[in-house]
Amino acid sequence: MFLASYLLAALAVILAWPAPIMLSRARWTARSPETALVLWQAIALAGGLSMIGAMLTWGLEPLGENLLQGLRGLTGLLLDDSPAAGLDLIHVFALSAALLLTVHLVFTLLLTYYKIRKQRGRHRDLLNLLSSPSADSPRTLVINHPAPVAYCLPGGGGSVTVLSNGLLELLSPEELQAVMTHEKAHLDQRHDLLLWAFAAWRSALPWLPTSKLARTAVNELTEMLADDHALKTSDRETLVRAIAVVAAGERPQPGAGAVATGVGDPAKALLGAAETETFVTAHRLRRLLSPVPGLGRPAQSAVLLGSALLLAVPTVLLVAPGLAS
Template identity: 50%
Template sequence: MLLAASIMGAIAVALAWPVPVLLSRAKWPSRFPALAMVAWQAVGLIGGITMIGAGLTFGAWPFVNRSLQSNVWLVTLSHFALAFSVFLGLHLILTLVMTWFRISRKRVRHRNLLALLSEPSDIAPNALVIPHDSPVAYCVPGSSRSLTVLSRGLISTLSSNEIAAVVAHERAHLTQRHDLLILAFESWHRSLPWLPTARLARTAVSELMEMLADDAALREVSRTDLLRALAATIQYSDGQISPEDDDAARLERSIAGHPNSAERDDAGMPQEVVNSRRLTRLLNAS
C-alpha cells in the first residue's frame, strides 16, 4: 500500500505543477482544442482523485498491516493523512455545491433583469434584444431554457451574415454545455486558489471554449463573417467599462442589462476571450 500511495502522490504532485505549466505553454492545443479540453479535464479529475487517494491509501496502511500499529509516529501520520483526505474531499464537494448555488442565483437575477429590459427577437430561437448601443452578444445558459442576448447596437452594426456568425458562436456555447465546464473549473479554482493547476486551467479552458465555439460556428458561416463580427465586438470590449469605473457607469451598464466580463464570469456565463492564438486560428482556418 505504501507503493500505491507513493505512486498516487507522485502523480498528484506532477499534475499540480509541471504538467499544467507545460500544457498551458504548449502550442498544440490551438490546433486540437477538443483534445486539449479533454486533457485539462483529465488533469483536474485525475489530480483530485490521486491527491485524495494517496492520503486515504497511506492512512489505511496501518489498519491493513496490523504489525505497523506499534509504530506510534506512523499511526499518527496515517491518521493525519486520513483526516486531510476526508477534509479535502468534503471541501471540494461543498465548494462545488456552493459555486453552483451562487451561479444559479446570479443567473436567475440576470434573467429577471432581462425580462424587464429586453424584448424577444426572431433572429434566433430564444433570442432577446437589449437596448444597448454597442455591439454586444452573450448567452445565458439554463436547465430549461437558454437565452441568446443581442444588443441593438450589434444588430444595427453587423450584416445579417455576421449576426448569424455571432448567433452560431453563442449557440455553440449552449449546445456544448460550456456552462458545466465553467462550473467545474470555477469550483476547482475557488476550492484550491493556491494551486497552479486550478488557476492555469481556468484561463486555458476559457480560451479553449471560445476556440470550440468558433469551430462550431465555422461549420455554418464563413470565416470572413466570423472575423468581422469578432472585430466589431473587440472594438467595444477595448473600451468597455472596467470594474474601477464609478457607480454611475456601472449603473448605466446594469440598466442596459449587459454584464461586464467579471459579472459574466461570476454568473458562469461564457465570456469572450480574444487573443493572438484565437485570431491566428481564425485567420488560418480553411
C-alpha cells in the first residue's frame, strides 16, 4: 500500500492548500452557489479522508494489500496476539497518528455542535425575556432595538426569525418581505448545518489557512442562495435596498449613496462594518446589481462529477488491492 499512501498524501496536500485557494478566488461560484457548496463539501470530506487514509495505509502496509486486509490483519494481531512481520515503530506511529487525527476531528465536530447548541439555548432564553412575538408573521420575534437587525435562530421545530423595531421602522413592507423570505430560506435549507461543519473544520485545523477561507466562502454562498430564494418573490431592486439598509444601519438619502441613486458601487459604503460581514455583503450587492447568467447545465454537471470523483478517488485508493510497491 506504499503507492496508495503516497497518492493519498499528495491528494491531501492538494485539497488542503491550492484547491481551496483556487476555489475561493473563482468567479463562477457566484453564478451557481449551490453547485459551489457541493464542491466545497467534497473538498473538505475528501481532504479529511485523504489525510487519515495516507497515514492509515502506511501503517497497515505490512498487514495487507489494501485497507480491508490491513484492518483484518490488525484485528487478528490485537485479538490473537499473532506476530506481525515488518510492523515496526514507524508503522505504529502512523497508525497512532491516524487514530488521533480521526478522534480529534470527530471530537471537534461534536464539541462545536455542543457549543453551538448551548449558545443558541442561552440566546433563546434572552429572546424569551427581551422580545415579543410578531403580530403579523408566525415564528417571528421582535426585539426593541433601534439598529436594523434581522437574523434567524435555528432550532428544529423551534426555529425563529428575529427582527428589531429599528428594522421595521426603516423598511417598507416589500423590503421587509424580501428580508423575511431571505431568512426563511436559511432555515428551510438548513444552512446552519453547513456552517456548523465548516466551523468545526476551522476549529479542528486552525493552523490551516484554507479552513478560514472555506468558512468565509461557505458563509457567502449560503447568503447568495438565500438571496436567490428571495428573488423568487421580490424584485432585485427591493432586495438590494433592504440589504443596504441593514448593512448601513440607516436608509440612504436620495443622491447620497449608490443604492439610492442606482449608480456606482454601494459596497463602498459598507467599509465601516466588520471585515468578514463587509466582504460577504459587498459581494452580495455586486452580484445583485450586476447579474450574470447562471452557470450552464454542462458546467454544473462537470463540477458535480468532479465532486463525486474527489470522494471516489481516496475511497478507491483505500480499498483497491495491488497498490503496494
